Amino acid sequence: MLPDPNSLYGPLDPAPDAGYVNAPPRMGFFTDTSVCIGCKACEVACKEWNGVPESGLDLLGMSYDNTGALTANSWRHVAFVEQPRPAGQHPSSADVLGEPVNAAGQRSVDAGSGPQFLGMPGAQPPGRDTGAEQRTDFRWLMMSDVCKHCTHAACLDVCPTGSLFRTEFGTVVVQEDICNGCGYCISACPYGVIDQRKGDGRAWKCTLCYDRLGAGMTPACAQACPTESIQYGPLEELRERAAARVATLHERGVPEARLYGHDPNDGVGGDGAFFLLLDEPEVYGLPPDPIVTTRDLPAMWKRAGLAALAMAAATVAAFVGGSS
Numbered sequence: 001m002l003p004d005p006n007s008l009y010g011p012l013d014p015a016p017d018a019g020y021v022n023a024p025p026r027m028g029f030f031t032d033t034s035v036c037i038g039c040k041a042c043e044v045a046c047k048e049w050n051g052v053p054e055s056g057l058d059l060l061g062m063s064y065d066n067t068g069a070l071t072a073n074s075w076r077h078v079a080f081v082e083q084p085r086p087a088g089q090h091p092s093s094a095d096v097l098g099e100p101v102n103a104a105g106q107r108s109v110d111a112g113s114g115p116q117f118l119g120m121p122g123a124q125p126p127g128r129d130t131g132a133e134q135r136t137d138f139r140w141l142m143m144s145d146v147c148k149h150c151t152h153a154a155c156l157d158v159c160p161t162g163s164l165f166r167t168e169f170g171t172v173v174v175q176e177d178i179c180n181g182c183g184y185c186i187s188a189c190p191y192g193v194i195d196q197r198k199g200d201g202r203a204w205k206c207t208l209c210y211d212r213l214g215a216g217m218t219p220a221c222a223q224a225c226p227t228e229s230i231q232y233g234p235l236e237e238l239r240e241r242a243a244a245r246v247a248t249l250h251e252r253g254v255p256e257a258r259l260y261g262h263d264p265n266d267g268v269g270g271d272g273a274f275f276l277l278l279d280e281p282e283v284y285g286l287p288p289d290p291i292v293t294t295r296d297l298p299a300m301w302k303r304a305g306l307a308a309l310a311m312a313a314a315t316v317a318a319f320v321g322g323s324s
Contacts, residue, residue, distance in 0.1 A: 151269030
């Protein structure tokens, strides 16, 4: 069977591949967004344990989200997405995406092509001045985003100093003391996770609390999560648990529930931190089909080498022909 064209070189267990002998099971995160309440306890716990600088009170004018994205000073980011739907109507694939629907549940002629982000709700309940027919209610989608700790991690491939390394748990960690601030890892990350800290220049991101893992402890964010939306453990066990959770949600009438980043045959070989989503990945700001950005490097170097040999041969031929 031919390998998946989106995969660099197939599924693997990254720790043994990195040279660890008798490595422990690969550890990771499963984030179940269906039970996230947006409390941001994970953000606070991450900052407190890892000594991540505070980001200040940054009201973005977009819902209740005051961090906006994963940055060098926000290793966990709780996204808030608000979606409207007619009161009492079961969410369909159309209104889940925020597209207008009529009374029969059909898409309007002028339906939009993407989700609607309505911002912070007003002081009065929606529909107070329009009547029951036009009244809408809101569905909150909340997700605690984090570094994905990819199986095929492009950031590792491009780091010139070895600042980024693979741990025995299969996670990816930045050693800030030897980071030279080149920024190659930032452009290489297919998720836009890694960031440089202003006034510092070095790259920073989630370490999956590597120091806590070595002591047999749970990462700070998962420890602090009150609803167990963030679950930590051996990756294979988490994948089984996640599949069972999706099946349960489907049985309960939530057909839009899906997993993201769990497939070892995807473009990054599967993620060490994967998610249960209630909508398309794009709604949460995630790429729909991430691919390791260094996938084509071997072929590119091969072509460059062949081109160099051809030029060298042509140069030699020109000198030989000119001297005869």
